[in-house]
Amino acid sequence: MLDDLALFVCIVENGSLNAAAAKLDMPAATLTRRLQKLEQALGCRLLHRSARRLIPTGEGWQYFERCRPLLASLQQATASLDAELNRPAGTVRVLAPITLAGIMYRDAWASFLARYPEIQLELRLANEREDLLTQGADLALRVGELDDPLFGQRLLGWGHTTLVASPDYLARHPVLRAPNDLSGHTLLMAEPLTSWRLQHESSGERMTIQPDGPVRLRVNDMQLAIEMAVAGQGILYCPLRAAEAALADDRLRNPLPGWRGISLPVYALWPPQRTLPARVRVLLDHLLAYSAGSERLI
Amino acid sequence: MLDDLALFVCIVENGSLNAAAAKLDMPAATLTRRLQKLEQALGCRLLHRSARRLIPTGEGWQYFERCRPLLASLQQATASLDAELNRPAGTVRVLAPITLAGIMYRDAWASFLARYPEIQLELRLANEREDLLTQGADLALRVGELDDPLFGQRLLGWGHTTLVASPDYLARHPVLRAPNDLSGHTLLMAEPLTSWRLQHESSGERMTIQPDGPVRLRVNDMQLAIEMAVAGQGILYCPLRAAEAALADDRLRNPLPGWRGISLPVYALWPPQRTLPARVRVLLDHLLAYSAGSERLI
DNA sequence: GAATTAAATTGCAAAAATGGAATCATGCTC
DNA sequence: GAGCATGATTCCATTTTTGCAATTTAATTC
Numbered sequence: 001m002l003d004d005l006a007l008f009v010c011i012v013e014n015g016s017l018n019a020a021a022a023k024l025d026m027p028a029a030t031l032t033r034r035l036q037k038l039e040q041a042l043g044c045r046l047l048h049r050s051a052r053r054l055i056p057t058g059e060g061w062q063y064f065e066r067c068r069p070l071l072a073s074l075q076q077a078t079a080s081l082d083a084e085l086n087r088p089a090g091t092v093r094v095l096a097p098i099t100l101a102g103i104m105y106r107d108a109w110a111s112f113l114a115r116y117p118e119i120q121l122e123l124r125l126a127n128e129r130e131d132l133l134t135q136g137a138d139l140a141l142r143v144g145e146l147d148d149p150l151f152g153q154r155l156l157g158w159g160h161t162t163l164v165a166s167p168d169y170l171a172r173h174p175v176l177r178a179p180n181d182l183s184g185h186t187l188l189m190a191e192p193l194t195s196w197r198l199q200h201e202s203s204g205e206r207m208t209i210q211p212d213g214p215v216r217l218r219v220n221d222m223q224l225a226i227e228m229a230v231a232g233q234g235i236l237y238c239p240l241r242a243a244e245a246a247l248a249d250d251r252l253r254n255p256l257p258g259w260r261g262i263s264l265p266v267y268a269l270w271p272p273q274r275t276l277p278a279r280v281r282v283l284l285d286h287l288l289a290y291s292a293g294s295e296r297l298i
Numbered sequence: 299m300l301d302d303l304a305l306f307v308c309i310v311e312n313g314s315l316n317a318a319a320a321k322l323d324m325p326a327a328t329l330t331r332r333l334q335k336l337e338q339a340l341g342c343r344l345l346h347r348s349a350r351r352l353i354p355t356g357e358g359w360q361y362f363e364r365c366r367p368l369l370a371s372l373q374q375a376t377a378s379l380d381a382e383l384n385r386p387a388g389t390v391r392v393l394a395p396i397t398l399a400g401i402m403y404r405d406a407w408a409s410f411l412a413r414y415p416e417i418q419l420e421l422r423l424a425n426e427r428e429d430l431l432t433q434g435a436d437l438a439l440r441v442g443e444l445d446d447p448l449f450g451q452r453l454l455g456w457g458h459t460t461l462v463a464s465p466d467y468l469a470r471h472p473v474l475r476a477p478n479d480l481s482g483h484t485l486l487m488a489e490p491l492t493s494w495r496l497q498h499e500s501s502g503e504r505m506t507i508q509p510d511g512p513v514r515l516r517v518n519d520m521q522l523a524i525e526m527a528v529a530g531q532g533i534l535y536c537p538l539r540a541a542e543a544a545l546a547d548d549r550l551r552n553p554l555p556g557w558r559g560i561s562l563p564v565y566a567l568w569p570p571q572r573t574l575p576a577r578v579r580v581l582l583d584h585l586l587a588y589s590a591g592s593e594r595l596i
Numbered sequence: 597g598a599a600t601t602a603a604a605t606t607g608c609a610a611a612a613a614t615g616g617a618a619t620c621a622t623g624c625t626c
Numbered sequence: 627g628a629g630c631a632t633g634a635t636t637c638c639a640t641t642t643t644t645g646c647a648a649t650t651t652a653a654t655t656c
Contacts, residue, residue, distance in 0.1 A: 349633055
């Protein structure tokens with residue numbers, strides 16, 4: 001109906017069925033019939049047509065004048081939207097765990113923003129896994145294995161974890177020899193790393209510790225947790241990357257030599273759709289390149 | 299495409315395919331498929347849909363926001379136009395011979411205008427038969443038989459004609475006994491009555507005279523021609539109705555007793571279309587009623 | 597006035613859309 | 627956590643629409 005109206009407008013604009021047919025790249029026969037259908041639907045004749053002339057009726061003119069600007073706006077709107085959506089511009093909404101985004105990918109956001117000045121990045125950080133669809137997000141970063149096979153996903157890299165404590169703390173407390181020794185220590189818990197999963201470096205043996213008893217501090221800010229560890233307040237299980245600087249200059253050490261935290265896969269996840277909008281596509285590519293650049297060690 | 303977009307907007311407005319299907323009175327299956335087709339055409343997903351949820355994507359929201367107001371305007375425009383065109387309002391353009399409209403139907407226009415205050419009447423008067431379509435006219439009045447069977451037509455009545463001359467003129471000139479006697483007289487010709495067609499009242503015998511020789515005055519204004527006849531300038535062939543008043547008070551007489559001008563059919567003619575717009579319909583009805591009221595004697 | 601020609605329309609086979617029923621998926625209740 | 631109920635999707639017979647070619651129509655030219 002609206003499409004037929006658009007055809008009618010095109011016919012009037014071009015002055016004949018054949019001209020409109022050429023412009024629209026469809027047979028004139030179709031135009032005739034759809035015009036007839038439209039006239040029937042509207043209950044009035046729109047064009048007086050004979051083999052040689054094509055003259056709008058009074059009704060035809062009225063419909064033409066009233067509908068043409070609106071139809072033109074609509075077509076322009078869809079065309080410009082189409083162009084916009086196929087250009088890396090607009091808002092990209094990303095869901096990510098707080099620490100992952102705030103520490104591991106901090107530089108990735110910065111370079112992304114610098115590279116795509118027309119994209120507005122909206123980071124919605126939360127340690128809880130939120131629903132991509134209800135949040136209206138374009139992309140999510142997830143740590144750990146994914147369960148939804150319908151969603152698009154790519155492995156970005158691996159997030160390494162480690163136990164840390166300050167030399168000061170270690171000097172004041174019993175030496176750790178095995179993971180179970182942790183139960184005698186003061187522990188700091190940084191969400192969302194509530195399960196401490198360790199792996200023996202040579203044997204590959206794995207252990208999972210649920211530090212539920214003697215936790216001195218539980219905080220959902222990784223930076224603060226690390227500062228507390230540096231301050232000698234206890235042993236912390238945290239992303240390797242977050243503690244890198246402190247480990248490098250010996251403000252923190254691994255309290256359990258021979259053991260390290262396991263590595264968790266970091267995935268990018270997006271809603272099921274065949275083709276990703278350009279603005280999301282370029283972010284994904286950027287994140288992939290960034291992860292590869294840091295040797296997938298996050 | 300635009301129709302599909304309208305469907306999409308309706309789906310978003312109603313929150314689900316089934317709700318939209320109910321409102322639009324079409325099966326949900328159709329909605330699904332046309333939505334899929336639209337998404338394919340636009341090259342992006344518009345709605346995240348699962349069995350229980352229906353959430354517009356970023357693209358979906360953009361299309362929705364941009365297109366909804368335009369689509370609403372369009373639908374409203376067509377709806378209001380539809381209502382308007384089915385109401386006796388707007389402009390009616392009428393083609394008619396000058397004398398017919400100016401003298402015979404003068405009162406009809408007046409009463410029509412009084413009765414339909416919302417109609418603008420546009421009378422395009424010309425003695426030449428002009429093309430309804432190219433003139434963009436809704437209705438034409440035509441005197442004499444019509445030849446185009448495709449156009450809509452109705453007989454409005456009969457236009458009687460007559461010969462007239464002033465008593466003064468008749469006293470100064472030889473008495474007429476038969477039509478051929480006209481050739482000895484001074485003749486006044488009022489366009490478009492260039493063929494003088496006479497009929498014997500009792501025998502029905504018909505004669506056509508082409509007064510090409512001795513025409514004193516040829517004018518395309520009937521009123522002026524009559525005034526010249528009243529002034530005794532010659533014999534005039536004119537519509538009976540135009541001379542009625544002068545005949546009644548003996549300023550004019552029939553110069554050829556026993557003969558009268560023939561009667562010509564007066565038709566209303568309109569472009570081929572099944573249903574006439576309301577504003578034209580009421581004018582036609584009005585003219586028919588007017589003609590019947592004057593006993594079809596014009 | 598007859599032939600020409602450009603344009604709209606129609607006929608027919610093929611392709612596409614439709615409508616109703618069955619199926620599949622998933623959030624909600626018990 | 628299993629069953630239920632709702633909503634999207636798919637299947638298939640039917641109707642509608644399309645595309646091409648042939649036909650008709652009417653203005654223009656010779």
